[in-house]
Amino acid sequence: MNDTxxxxxxxxxxDLILDLFRLNSRMQTAGDRLVAGLxxxxxxxxxxxxxxIAERPQPVAWLARDLGANRQNVQRIVNDLHRxxxxxxxxxxxxxxxxxxxxTGKGRQAFxxxxxxxxPWINNLADGLSVRDINTMHRVMMxxxxxxxxxxxxxxxx
Numbered sequence: 001m002n003d004t005x006x007x008x009x010x011x012x013x014x015d016l017i018l019d020l021f022r023l024n025s026r027m028q029t030a031g032d033r034l035v036a037g038l039x040x041x042x043x044x045x046x047x048x049x050x051x052x053i054a055e056r057p058q059p060v061a062w063l064a065r066d067l068g069a070n071r072q073n074v075q076r077i078v079n080d081l082h083r084x085x086x087x088x089x090x091x092x093x094x095x096x097x098x099x100x101x102x103x104t105g106k107g108r109q110a111f112x113x114x115x116x117x118x119x120p121w122i123n124n125l126a127d128g129l130s131v132r133d134i135n136t137m138h139r140v141m142m143x144x145x146x147x148x149x150x151x152x153x154x155x156x157x158x
Contacts, residue, residue: 013144027042028042028043030121031045034114034117034118034121035114035117038110038113038114038117039084039110040110040114043073043077044077044080044081044086045111045114046067047063047067047074047077047078047081048081048086048087048103048107048110048111048114049111050063050066050067051063051087051101051102051103051107052103052108052111054066057090057100057101057102058100058101059092059095059098059099059100059101060074060075060078060098060101061098063078063101068145078101081107084106085104085106085107086103086104086106086107086110087101087102087103087104087107088101088102088104089101089102090102
């Protein structure tokens with residue numbers, strides 16, 4: 001398909017998506033650098049964050065769903081975090097094999113330290129951007145995400 005087969009909105013969205021891929025790569029690299037001194041990576045930090053914001057302990061599959069990530073990748077990261085004493089496993093009363101992942105005290109300290117590093121970094125990154133523009137971009141991203149999730153859900157039900 002060439003560009004002439006696309007609508008102007010589709011061309012603009014294609015350009016945005018390509019830039020989002022580049023941005024994601026830069027964000028991962030920046031996050032890795034930011035928390036490297038804590039023995040974390042962006043991926044580990046993300047998983048710790050998913051555990052923190054969950055309303056209650058969750059199994060790996062639910063954490064992966066919340067992150068929009070592959071369950072096997074999240075399982076590998078959780079296993080690494082467990083070996084380092086940052087998370088622990090608890091029995092799941094609803095499923096014998098799908099243990100619940102919980103943050104340990106050491107994990108909470110690591111996450112809190114990462115967030116202290118993140119505050120000045122994100123403030124600097126946000127400098128010069130309007131809240132209105134950020135909120136608009138967030139709405140666009142959420143709309144695209146919902147459309148993609150509906151497509152995946154429809155494929156899984158077919």
